[in-house]
Amino acid sequence: MKIQENISLSAYNTFGINKKARFLCEAESREDVLYAFNQSRILNKPLFVLGGGSNILLLEDLDAVVLKINIQGIDSIREDGEQVILKVGAGVVWHDLVRYSIEMGLSGLENLSLIPGTVGAAPMQNIGAYGVEIKSVFDHLEAMEIPSGKLRVFTGKDCRFGYRESIFKNKLKGKYIITHVAFRLNKKHQPNINYGDIRLTLKEMGNAYPSPVNISEAVVKIRQQKLPDPKELGNAGSFFKNPTIPLFDFNQLKNQYPEIPGYPVEDNRVKIPAAWLIDTAGWKGKRCGAIGVHEKQPLVLVNYGGGTGTDILELSGKIQADILGKFGIQLEREVNTISSENLIQL
């Protein structure tokens, strides 16, 4: 496996932040991952695991071995009359998997069309969109323990999936590298079109009885209209999670802001769209030099070019403080901030 030195990571993160990796290597197999562990020890540099770089904010140069996971392959490993289990390499591009599954006539991933990034990173935050999260199609994953390289299989229960959460972001942070993920997909289509604008878009497209292809096309259309393409404008999708607050607090806020949207979730709590809070606080479209808040989708912070991770982090801090002051709600970041503190020591 080739190791490159002093490489700019600007093409390796969707914010387009120009920070360097002291060493960069791309793993096509588990053997390559073991080799990178070894290099990290020999070079006495910590490790950073990278997928598509679509959910990270680089704050500084990484004096580390950056290990880009490129493990490929999509294999059907089990099948019955109703379902197929696809085992997928962690380096497969997520949307390529979605397209492949649809071409195979399988259903389950269509609502998750066009989410950037790799398959291996998808369980990290239990990616979700348009009413579906991967936990609903997840079968198991295989991961290598750091630094032993020992292989471990995780079931859905082991992963402790939650809203943009899993055990890999919490208790097991920096402890495993995900090498393969297996998904349980349906041969018979069970459309899930109750969320957001999907139904309306399908109607406009003339699809009364939508197939997975139709749903995927509708989702792609909606996403292209709403979200900036990182190839044109640096961003990492939603910068904050949608907060949940107790029903009592929600009702208090509703007295002050009768139009505040909210969706009941478990434990007598209500989920509020962070985009509404940021928009109502007047941040939508605000530009601060090279960075800003997207003009159509206030949940997305953008880099117009030349912005730094620190600039973006500072802006996010100002937004958090303002939302806390105005609504008494603490916004939590969804994007992973990366600095020397997050590197894995072997």
Ligand SMILES: Cc1cc2nc3c(=O)[nH]c(=O)nc-3n(C[C@H](O)[C@H](O)[C@H](O)COP(=O)(O)OP(=O)(O)OC[C@H]3O[C@@H](n4cnc5c(N)ncnc54)[C@H](O)[C@@H]3O)c2cc1C
């Ligand atoms: C325009 C846009 C739209 C988006 N829309 C959505 C959306 O609708 N829903 C959603 O959930 N997300 C969304 N995202 C966020 C992002 O696409 C997902 O979080 C995606 O899963 C990140 O994948 P990645 O490969 O780019 O991960 P990276 O950004 O490379 O890594 C993310 C984290 O996972 C770790 N990691 C990566 N690969 C592995 C591995 N194999 N093993 C162990 N750790 C690993 C990294 O160290 C890092 O901490 C969006 C992003 C953008 C830019």
